[in-house]
Amino acid sequence: xxxxxxxxxxxxxxxxxxxxxxxxxxxxxxxxxxxxxxxxxxxxxxxxxxxxxxxxxxxxxxxxxxxxxxxxxxxxxxxxxxxxxxxxxxxxxxxxxxxxxxxxxxxxxxxxxxxxxxxxxxxxxxxxxxxxxxxxxxxxxxxxxxxxxxxxxxxxxxxxxxxxxxxxxxxxxxxxxxxxxxxxxxxxxxxxxxxxxxxxxxxxxxxxxxxxxxxxxxxxxxxxxxxxxxxxxxxxxxxxxxxxxxxxxxxxxxxxxxxxxxxxxxxxxxxxx
DNA sequence: CCTGGTGCCTGGGTGC
DNA sequence: TGCACCCAGGCACCAG
Numbered sequence: 001x002x003x004x005x006x007x008x009x010x011x012x013x014x015x016x017x018x019x020x021x022x023x024x025x026x027x028x029x030x031x032x033x034x035x036x037x038x039x040x041x042x043x044x045x046x047x048x049x050x051x052x053x054x055x056x057x058x059x060x061x062x063x064x065x066x067x068x069x070x071x072x073x074x075x076x077x078x079x080x081x082x083x084x085x086x087x088x089x090x091x092x093x094x095x096x097x098x099x100x101x102x103x104x105x106x107x108x109x110x111x112x113x114x115x116x117x118x119x120x121x122x123x124x125x126x127x128x129x130x131x132x133x134x135x136x137x138x139x140x141x142x143x144x145x146x147x148x149x150x151x152x153x154x155x156x157x158x159x160x161x162x163x164x165x166x167x168x169x170x171x172x173x174x175x176x177x178x179x180x181x182x183x184x185x186x187x188x189x190x191x192x193x194x195x196x197x198x199x200x201x202x203x204x205x206x207x208x209x210x211x212x213x214x215x216x217x218x219x220x221x222x223x224x225x226x227x228x229x230x231x232x233x234x235x236x237x238x239x240x241x242x243x244x245x246x247x248x249x250x251x252x253x254x255x256x257x258x259x260x261x262x263x264x265x266x267x268x269x270x271x272x273x
Numbered sequence: 274c275c276t277g278g279t280g281c282c283t284g285g286g287t288g289c
Numbered sequence: 290t291g292c293a294c295c296c297a298g299g300c301a302c303c304a305g
Contacts, residue, residue: 001298035301055299077298078283092283111282113299130300157276164299174298261278262298 002075004138004171005212006231007055010081013226015050017083017103018059022046025098028116035115037127039095042071042118054134054170060121068121072128076113082106083226134170138209143169149198159201160188161260172205174262175218175240180205182239187271188259211236239265 002010023045028036045061052058059071075081084103095107095116107116117127124132136142151168152159162168163177172180181188183204186197193201212218217231218240225231234241238248243256243265252269 003299074299076282076300109282110284111298113282115300155275161277166300263296 001077001173001175002079002217003055003173003176004052004209005176005215005233006217007052007057007075007171008213009216009225009231010075011050011052011057014057014081014083014105017226018047018050018099018105020047021103022100023061023097024100026096027098028095029093031094031112034094034112035117035127036095038118039071039116041069042097045069045071053131053137054166055173056128056131056134061118069118070121072115072117072119072124072131073107074115074128076109076111076115078111079107079109079114081226082108082228130166134166135168136170138169138171138206143202143206145199145202148202149193149195152193152198152201153195156191158189158191158259159186159193160262160264163205164260164262169205171209174264175237176205176208176212178240178265179238180208182267182271183208185270185272187273188264188266189257190273192273239267241265 023042026039026042028039030036042061045063047059048062049060050057051060055074057073061069061071083105090108092108092110093106094109094112094114097105099105107114119127148168152162155162160177160181163172178188180201184197184201186193186201212233215232215236216225218233218237239254243254245254246252247254247267247270250267250270252267254265255268256263256265258264
């Protein structure tokens with residue numbers, strides 16, 4: 001489940017391979033329900049940057065006559081990018097980009113939750129509404145603690161749903177929502193998060209994401225980096241996937257429930273409403 | 274506007 | 290062993 005740390009790790013490996021290269025050919029499998037739009041419009045584009053917003057990868061392309069476009073990639077739940085994977089293509093390859101140096105970037109996505117789309121720069125509203133309304137980058141100065149607290153206070157949703165919405169803060173998924181709420185000592189179902197607790201959540205969310213980036217993300221099954229390596233964060237998670245094991249703070253067995261239609265693990269003793 | 278619920282998709286796990 | 294079923298979850302979409 002690639003979230004911000006996983007997508008950032010992929011971005012860092014992708015950037016040196018792509019910047020300065022031209023897209024020589026592009027392919028998408030054309031599955032009727034796949035969210036693949038205008039992939040062929042990447043052909044001929046010079047890659048000038050590989051950026052990330054939340055869980056989205058944004059590849060800036062410049063064409064002849066100064067035309068610019070963006071290739072927007074979302075890895076969904078099981079998506080992974082590989083460059084020149086050994087043994088060639090895979091039954092789960094959904095799209096690929098051939099570069100002018102002969103290398104091939106392959107988008108593998110068994111469950112087809114990912115997306116690949118070419119749009120005019122910044123024109124997200126039609127095809128990618130979540131990106132159009134994405135909240136601030138959590139590791140940037142745009143992520144302001146007071147504003148975060150005010151937005152949590154204004155919402156009537158469970159705090160975990162707020163974190164997953166992408167609107168209040170970008171890039172948080174199920175793993176790091178659970179981790180941050182555990183570290184902040186906040187019950188994921190709470191609809192009443194006051195200012196001081198919101199500021200603590202703001203701080204620990206940034207810590208959790210930074211630590212995960214340092215370890216190049218969490219690999220459970222499908223997530224891997226461009227070079228095929230796994231992230232190293234899984235062994236350091238405090239709650240995600242650890243229901244029934246003792247809480248690292250108070251030794252109470254962690255409990256699994258459902259919040260915002262997502263499996264949720266928390267400590268019933270030290271995470272408070 | 275906001276909120277909550279459903280569907281998409283497929284590999285892996287479970288229970289009979 | 291075989292098979293039906295269910296679950297994982299990021300996001301789009303819809304109803305109220």
